[in-house]
Amino acid sequence: MTVVPFSKLLLVALLGATLGLSACGSDDTPAGVAGPNNPTNPNEEVEQAVVVLVNANNPDFEGAPRDFTAPACSASSEEPREGGGIYSVNLQSASGHNIAFTVFEPAEFNCERGNPLVLEGHGYGGSRASSPRGIMGDLIEAGAGVISIDQRGFGESGGSVRVMDPDFEGQDLLQILDWAEANLDWLRYASSPKPAGNREFNMVAGATGGSYGGGYQLLIHNIDPLKRLDALTPDIAWNDLRYSLNPGGAYGIENFEPAEGNIKPTGTVKSGWALLLVAGGESGSLSPKLQAGDPMALQTSGQDNLIRETLLRGATANRFPEGALEFFRYHSPSYWCDSEAAGAQTFLQSEVTPGLAQKTPDPVDILFTQGFRDTLFNFNDAFHNFSCYRALEDDKGKKGDVRLLTHQSGHILPLSPSMVPGLADLTEQGAQNGLNEIEFQKPGGPFACGALSIPEAQFAFLVEKLFTPQEAAAIKNASESNAFTTLAANKGKVCLSLNDDVGQGTASENAAVWVNENTFFSNLGPQAKGQPTNSNTQPVAIDFTPGADPLNVLTSAVTGILRYPFAPAVMPIDLPAGVNVVAGIPTATFEIAAPVDMLMNPLCSQIYSATAMSPIGLAGLEPGCDPMLFVGLGVNRNGAWRLIDDQVTPIRGFGKRHVELTGVAERLAEGETLGLLVYGYHPKYLATASRDLVTPLVALRGTLNLPTLQNLMP
Structure with missing residues (x-):
């Protein structure tokens, strides 16, 4: 390591004190004068000014041998x-497996700061970038370096895919930061x-990516003892893979016990996505190794055997x-x-012992x-992640800057009548004659919240957090994006995309609304998991009891599958x-009941017990x-019913x-x-339907709490 004279460190410290850095514990504005010298608030405790320096001059590593790869600032x-x-x-x-990644150096090195x-x-089944993609190019030009990663098992990285296991993928990711x-x-x-242990300085680092490339970011933050x-x-x-x-x-839910008269709910396998993820995961992991002639690929790569067992038993x-x-989980x-x-x-193969105990994460800035329209990781995942990380505090009560923007894209099941010539017209004619549209979901819409581009918002957020205020201002002034000013003007608000221009590539006018975070959590979602949404409107009574209207008879099992081509049972709601x-x-509070009491098997509890004891259920x-x-x-739009955002929720038992x-x-x-x-069946749960042949008809009763907003003009 290069030994830095004290005079130079002092110069750097004085320079850093005038710059500040919003990502590393400082406020957006320069620190004021402390204590009694501040006439407006003599008791104010002012944070120390931030010192910024380059790794080559970092005194934390003094005495530690380091052999810099491709040195830029050492000599x-x-x-x-x-x-x-x-x-x-x-x-x-x-x-014992390979970890592969690519380093993209910044366009220009800053050997002072x-x-x-x-x-x-x-994403899942993908691989690292060989050239800049997404916002990487903008970040590199702005002065950031980027490391693009082949996650464990994918691309040229070895080992089996364990889906962001803290003890495997997590440790590999920390090793990359160490490197x-x-x-x-x-x-x-x-x-x-922010620095942990005996460090005085901590690296300035961010992360980006979507889907699997979003999950790794939260994993690193949750397990990294150095909070980098x-x-x-x-x-x-x-938020929760379960x-x-x-x-x-x-x-x-802590110590969950069903309310009196309620049951413990049972999950339903999302088989449409499970099958697609299996295919993508196996192909993305095995193909690069087989093409490279790896003779051990089939034994050491692909999805882990524990995941294969889970899918087979499911x-x-x-x-x-x-x-x-x-x-x-x-x-x-x-x-x-x-x-x-x-x-x-x-x-069946073994019992896995987790290497890390549960602990509350530290606060961090997150967009x-x-x-x-995402039907794999849907809005509820973001809601609960946002709720969790927004509430985190450090030992001084300081929280991270945590935001939420929504859009009309995401994980879209890539099967639709539009992919088959002529089938789209046929299904449209069927819908006009009372039949259901047979498709997984419609194409995704704009990757934007109103006029705000999501990639531009991500770039602006990273610039604000990782660069000094002066640097960020220069980058903003050189940009034509509205993201910098839009994010600044709407701090403390959530952007909700209302756009329904299915399949169009750009957002339309008035396609989003910014909602104050307090309103968002008070009225537009549950206060916590397992709790109701505190709706602005009265709960809606729901009653699908078999009666005079044959179109509203609820079917399950084989009858549910046979019924699917026809329009679903519908209960109109007056707002x-x-x-x-x-x-x-x-x-909601929903009850599934048998239309006739005798259709419900009195031995259900014994059957469930037998299912739990069997490795493949019954x-x-x-x-x-x-x-x-x-x-x-x-x-109901233009005379036909259609799902909002193509979203359905399973209810079972x-x-x-x-x-x-x-x-x-x-x-x-x-x-x-x-x-x-x-519906009694829906193709998003492709291979999942009730196998209960004794119960072809059921009733559904309960109450529904709706998250609503008023008087939004078109």
């Missing part, structure tokens, strides 16, 4: 070499209350085993956010973005005058015990239970009607 800080280089790195992980680092991650600190002399460091990430921008990420892959259970038994659900932010105690991760927007998470055969329905809010429906956002035009749509 001569006055004349750094040219930036913009790209090179790949391979490390051996603690589990260093350059921020941003991690970039791919960066030891090998990149141009990294930016700053002093602040300052700003995260996860798009379409999960909910994402098996919705309907009582997840994230398909056979029509439900995921409890031990596997706990395994997936350990790989989720909910493990760190929720007070629910961790359960045993038990498999969450989520698509309302109060002036209420024309549904936006947020509806909640092949899903639970006669008279296991009805399934799929419910969602819909709108006889009895009464609390239900958190999937969040949606829609502005109703003049003459349009809101309704509750109920």
Whole structure:
């Protein structure tokens, strides 16, 4: 390491004190004068000014041997070499497998204050970037370096895919950060209350990516003892993989006990997405190794055998085993956010012992973005992540700057009549004659919240958090984007995308609304998991009891599948005058009942017990015990009912239970009607349906709480 004279460090410290750095514990405005010298507030405790310096001059590593890779600032800080280089790195992980990533150097090195680092991650089944993609190019030009990562098992990284396991993927990711600190002399460091242990400075780093590339960001922050990430921008990420892959259970609730007269709800396997993820995960992991001629690829890569076991047992038994659900929870932010105690991760092959105990994460700046049309990681995932990380405080009571923007894209099941010539016209004609549109979901819409582009918002957020105020101002002035001013003007608000221009690439006018965070949490979603939404409107009574109207008879099992091509059962909902927007998470108390008491098997509890003891359940055969329905809010537009944002929520089993429906956002035009749509089968749950052949008809009763807004003009 280069030994830095004290006089130079003092000069750097004085320079850093005048700059400040919003990402590392300082306020957006310069610190004032402390104590009694401040006449407006003599008791004010003012944070120390932030010192910014380059890694090559970081005194924390004095005496520690470091052999910088491709040094830029070590030899001569006055004349750094040219930036913009790209090179790949391979490390051996603690589990003995390769970790592959690519370093994209900043366009220009700053050997006085260093350059921020941003991690970039791919989606499930993907691989690292070989050239700048997404916002990487803008970040590099602005002065940040980027490391694009092949996550464990994907691309050129080895090992089996365990889906962001803290003990495997998590440790690999921390090893990449360790490598960066030891090998990149141009990294930016700053002093602040954030450094852990005996460090005076901590690296200035952010992260970006969507889906699987969003999940890794939260994982790093949750487990890194050095707290090295300052700003995260996860798009379409999960909160609890149990909910994402098996919705309907009582997840994230401490010491859950059903209310009197209620049942413990059971999850439903989201088989449409499960099948797609299996195919994408196996292909994305195995293909690069097989193409490279790796003779051990089939033994060492692909999805982990524990995940394969889970999917096989889920398909056979029509439900995921409890031990596997706990395994997936350990790989989720909910493990760190929720007070629910961790359960045993038990498999047929072994029992997995987690390496990390639950703890509350530290506060951090995060821009969450989520698509309302996303049917894998939906709006509820973002809502609960936003709620968790927004509330975190450090030991001085300081919180992170946590935001939420929504859009009309995300995980879209890529199967639609429009993909087959002529079939779209046929299904449209069928819909006009009372038939249902047979498709997984409609194409995604704009990757924007109103006029605010999501990528531009992510770039602006990272710039604000990782660069000094002076640098950020210069980057903003050189940009034509409205994201900098829009984010600044709407701090403390959530952007809800109301756009319904399906399949169009740009947002239309008046396609979003900014809602104050207090209103958002008070009226547009549950106060906590398992609690109702405090609606501005009266609860809506729901009653689908078999009666005179044959179109509203609820079918399950085989009859539900046969019924699907026809229009769903619908209950129109009258909204109060002036209420024309549904936006947020509806909640309900729903009871599935047999239309005739004798249709309900009195031996259900014994059958459930036998199912739990069997490694493959009872092949899903639970006669008279296991009805399934799929419910969602819909709108009658141009004479036909259609689901809002293509979202349905499964309800399973006889009895009464609390239900958190999937969040949606829609502005109703003049003459349009809101309704509750109920299906006995839905293709998003492709291979999942009730196998209870004794119960072809059921009743649904209860109350529904709607998240609504008033008088939003078209």
